[in-house]
Amino acid sequence: MSNQISRNFWKIFLTVVAICGNLYLPAPAFSQSDIGIEFKDKGQIVNSLSLSDLATVAPAVSLKVFEIHEKKERIYKAYPARALFDKAFSKQWGKAEEIVFISMDGYQASIPVTKFLSHDAYFAFAHDDNSPFTMTNILQNNEVVQLGPLYLIWDNMKSKVLLEDGASDMPYQVKSIELTTFATRFPNLPPPAKASAEIQHGFLLFRKHCMACHTINGEGGGKAPELNYPTSVVEYIKPEYLTRWIENPSSIRHNTLMRGLPLEIPNRTKVTKEIIAYLKAMSKAKRSPKRQDIH
Numbered sequence: 213m214s215n216q217i218s219r220n221f222w223k224i225f226l227t228v229v230a231i232c233g234n235l236y237l238p239a240p241a242f243s244q245s246d247i248g249i250e251f252k253d254k255g256q257i258v259n260s261l262s263l264s265d266l267a268t269v270a271p272a273v274s275l276k277v278f279e280i281h282e283k284k285e286r287i288y289k290a291y292p293a294r295a296l297f298d299k300a301f302s303k304q305w306g307k308a309e310e311i312v313f314i315s316m317d318g319y320q321a322s323i324p325v326t327k328f329l330s331h332d333a334y335f336a337f338a339h340d341d342n343s344p345f346t347m348t349n350i351l352q353n354n355e356v357v358q359l360g361p362l363y364l365i366w367d368n369m370k371s372k373v374l375l376e377d378g379a380s381d382m383p384y385q386v387k388s389i390e391l392t393t394f395a396t397r398f399p400n401l402p403p404p405a406k407a408s409a410e411i412q413h414g415f416l417l418f419r420k421h422c423m424a425c426h427t428i429n430g431e432g433g434g435k436a437p438e439l440n441y442p443t444s445v446v447e448y449i450k451p452e453y454l455t456r457w458i459e460n461p462s463s464i465r466h467n468t469l470m471r472g473l474p475l476e477i478p479n480r481t482k483v484t485k486e487i488i489a490y491l492k493a494m495s496k497a498k499r500s501p502k503r504q505d506i507h
């Protein structure tokens with residue numbers, strides 16, 4: 213009898229363990245509809261909205277865009293960004309300088325507020341046909357990437373400017389959105405104040421095309437290697453190879469996950485030259501990364 217009880221006990225015990233085990237299987241966080249998107253203002257959390265909260269902010273639309281990561285048209289279900297910002301921050305967001313989007317894969321897009329005032333951005337949360345919310349990123353060696361919880365897209369079909377911008381300002385896996393100023397958030401990225409016009413322009417181009425993935429002096433995105441500290445890439449990569457790397461990385465390293473400078477942008481040679489001028493200037497302005505910005 214007591215054997216019977218103990219057998220039953222073990223049967224039940226093991227069943228419970230099995231069920232719990234299944235529950236604790238690491239499910240991708242972005243598949244849950246109640247994941248909270250964090251909204252910050254200069255480092256302070258001011259709001260946290262679940263995906264179901266977002267549905268109450270503004271009616272979702274179906275938006276057709278030119279999908280730059282795939283070089284074809286796509287239709288997404290999406291919420292208008294300005295309506296979302298009005299609700300999550302306050303109408304004051306338009307007076308901020310910069311919005312930083314932090315993605316689950318370490319990407320950090322830093323986008324001037326003016327771009328959101330002059331173009332229509334949307335947060336996509338699903339494909340229009342309800343297929344899995346992923347994409348084959350041809351800019352990233354055809355890697356299949358998750359897009360959720362939120363994917364920032366632009367109404368770009370009729371905008372030459374947006375089409376020429378490349379994919380930098382289209383972060384996917386967005387989990388946190390922060391109002392800030394560039395100078396307080398990234399104090400060690402700008403070149404010395406007296407730097408030449410070429411270097412200053414190279415810095416703007418670096419902000420636009422590189423810093424979402426890379427850090428300089430520890431500041432920027434955490435998706436790719438630091439480029440300046442303690443040894444700058446201009447010190448250990450031969451100049452002609454650095455140029456080639458920026459313009460066409462897969463001509464150097466097979467299967468690399470770095471995308472080159474967008475093919476769409478005009479004056480690519482000049483752009484590369486200016487970015488390298490900025491990198492050279494920073495190699496003389498090394499600062500030890502203080503905070504651990506990268507995850």
Ligand code: HEC
Nearest residue numbers: 421422425435436437445457458465468469470471473487
């Ligand atoms: C979408 C993310 C992404 C962007 C944008 C990006 N990179 Fe990269 N970069 C990477 C990754 C990932 C690697 C590592 C690739 C590898 O080792 O194959 C890398 C590697 C590099 C390296 C080589 C570092 C080393 O020591 O091996 C340099 C130099 C570099 N990137 C410069 C740039 C510059 C300049 C830009 C802007 C024009 C840029 N990257 C934009 C992702 C990115």
